[in-house]
Amino acid sequence: MFTPRGFKFAGVHCKIKRKRKDLGIIFSEVPCVAAGVFTTNVVKAAPVIYDMEILKKNPNGIKAVVVNSGVANACTGEQGMINARRMAEKTAEELGVPVESVLVSSTGVIGVQLPMDKVENGIEEAARVLSNDPLPFAEAIMTTDTKVKMHSTKVMIDGKEITVLGIAKGSGMIHPNMATMLSFITTDAKISEEALKKLLKLSVDDSYNMIDVDGDTSTNDMVIVLANGLAGNTTIQPETDGFWKLYEAVHEVNQVLAEKIVEDGEGATKVMEVHVINAPDIKSARLIARSIVSSNLVKTAIYGEDANWGRVIAAAGYSGATFDPEKLDLFFESEAGRIKVAENGQGVSFDEEEAKKILSEKKIRIILDMKQGKETAKAWGCDLTEKYVEINGRYRT
């Protein structure tokens, strides 16, 4: 894992959870330009409301993010807001930075107040053990995740080597009260506030916003990007060459993390990747890709290894996009091969044995060629299994 210059990480166990690490800090030696994308849920957790305010006031002066897992600090009213602010204050005290330079994040059960004594002890300890190793932080933000989710890459811009490192969590298949998706991207690129905002929005629309585990949007979802400028490149402005180079790097990180989130669910046995190609416009392409990947009927068909093309076409049809259904070609693809199952909106005869072989793989691509434009979109999801129902039916608040 590459670590961008000037960032330090920590993850500790402060006993919000019984055994595993539950509190983490990211710290930058110098102030960062920061941008965030937050849950669209009307019911927003206290840290989400807190961070939106901080990023409005101080987008060029962020020095730290403090995150706890185990308790979401959502549906917690006024006391929740006081606790979110206290997390920032305590972190600022321990790190010797201004309060308004600290962002806060939580993930875990809804409707429970944070145990602030434990949280404050955790912050003290984490501030003492900051290091170049991002792994303890990645572990500390996990809830029901079974795997750590990190990805990094490097890119040359303006003769300078720039590093991008992303750390995420999210696992909707298991205890979905804890299904929050969190992602923290750090980079040593130098970039303007406007450019960073634009870049993050563009990338999120084609990564985290295109994954579906169970269709339910958490109260705590957030993606934060911190750029501390230590690579020493000329400040990147919107839609310049440097902008697109950094975009590619950040987007690689976000797409890899989004796929890792989809892959990681005990209930899931398969990953679906839906490609919508030759769509009339980008909005329709995205609507259709998301609709297919979110359909319970498509999810169960993939689980059952059934080349049920009618369900895919129907899901495209109710996506909300307007299009000519009589132009659609549909393919299923995997390591084992590729098969055409529909042409011009109608089924074609295909070898059931071959289809079965293709669908028996772990990663299935569903390719919908709309033949009515040039836009494309990709979405990722997983299958729907008895295990999902079992786990979510049994889970107790």
Add this chain to the structure above:
Amino acid sequence: MFTPRGFKFAGVHCKIKRKRKDLGIIFSEVPCVAAGVFTTNVVKAAPVIYDMEILKKNPNGIKAVVVNSGVANACTGEQGMINARRMAEKTAEELGVPVESVLVSSTGVIGVQLPMDKVENGIEEAARVLSNDPLPFAEAIMTTDTKVKMHSTKVMIDGKEITVLGIAKGSGMIHPNMATMLSFITTDAKISEEALKKLLKLSVDDSYNMIDVDGDTSTNDMVIVLANGLAGNTTIQPETDGFWKLYEAVHEVNQVLAEKIVEDGEGATKVMEVHVINAPDIKSARLIARSIVSSNLVKTAIYGEDANWGRVIAAAGYSGATFDPEKLDLFFESEAGRIKVAENGQGVSFDEEEAKKILSEKKIRIILDMKQGKETAKAWGCDLTEKYVEINGRYRT
């Protein structure tokens, strides 16, 4: 079951399906004013496209509906349109009525052409056995439904006794390629075309449009109302006294049928009824009720008899409606009692034993009091079970 004056029904087995009845006709002795609401899916089955055209051209002259089950005639291209039209022609020939007075409907597997020889034999036979008994028709439109779905009521308008009879099918839990929702309402009321259209739209918005079985919208869904005027009342005009009286009767029929559709699914063990009350506006009330009833996490919680209020609040939050989450009160209710689980958007302590007892019933009401307006909406759905996944994962195209 009350039957409106002048309507006759038939249902026969013409071997599209192996054993059960698969072709039905509704016939009115005199021309009907007719209105229809059709699937919003962009991918529309041939009979849907055909009927939309007929109702545009001839809304005051409908005399019959012919319906087959077993094959949906969806994703069947030009041949599908030819076959839909041929069903109407054959029915018109056998009944001695104009072709443009016949509506067509299909439900069953997608992507397969109708076996027209069997269908035509079925139409011949059905036309011969028309009677006052609606039961054979109700049986003939079933696919994976385990129960016949009919409801009738009477209302006095203008000194005349008016009868409304509805016959429906729909069962998304089992073989969802056949999950089409069909509903045919017959009445002997005399009503203007404009009034009938308005009345149907109003009622559908608060009945069929508020049920969720698996979130997937069929290519074949349709609701048709036929009014033949034989009750002899003065023609009902929009928003008169008579209009609202007939609305109440039709709406009773539609709500009962909608609930029967939700109840009938082998995979389902419980029915949920979501009441959103004191909402800021009707659109928000409906969005929120539908969002809750469609949430996989709420569905599995109900299945698991878990008073997981956080999932309900979160589903309200991502519904797309804008509201103040800090005003929400939430209750679970059933035959066994009623319990408050959240107040002003936050959890309240409640007796877990009592909650368990309430949620162990077959019919669960979730009541969300928004305390920010006067509008209400109801939605119906069922739980999500391992059985649903098992059935849909195994089902083969």
